[in-house]
Amino acid sequence: MRAGAVALALVAAGCVAAPPQDRVSTLFLPDAGGLAVSGSPLRVDFGRAPDGVIAPLTRELGPPRAVPLTACPPGIVRQLAWDDLVLSFTREQFVGWRQAGAAAGQTCA
Helix, strand or coil: CHHHHHHHHHHHHHCCCCCCCCHHHHHEEEECCEEEECCCCCEEECCCCHHHHHHHHHHHHCCCEECCCCCCCCCCCEEEEECCEEEEECCCCEEEEEECCEEEECCCC
């Protein structure tokens, strides 16, 4: 009977909905001016304070991972990634993004 309970638990675990595969590109659409917000007139434009960018993305997508500052232009002090979307920041503002071979603004190589 115990093996049946374990099998039932494994089957039930498999029924949990998987997270959307490319949630970043579904919610936040990178473009020449920053990030458009899918289905909304709201935007996350270059020049916005880091906290005004990081907080909403974290709220919608979960915590970012830090990306090393390798080959960054002067002034970029932070890079954060949500899946394959990497955002670049100076101390004062959001300055660039890169994703899947595309980029806009100031980014690191």
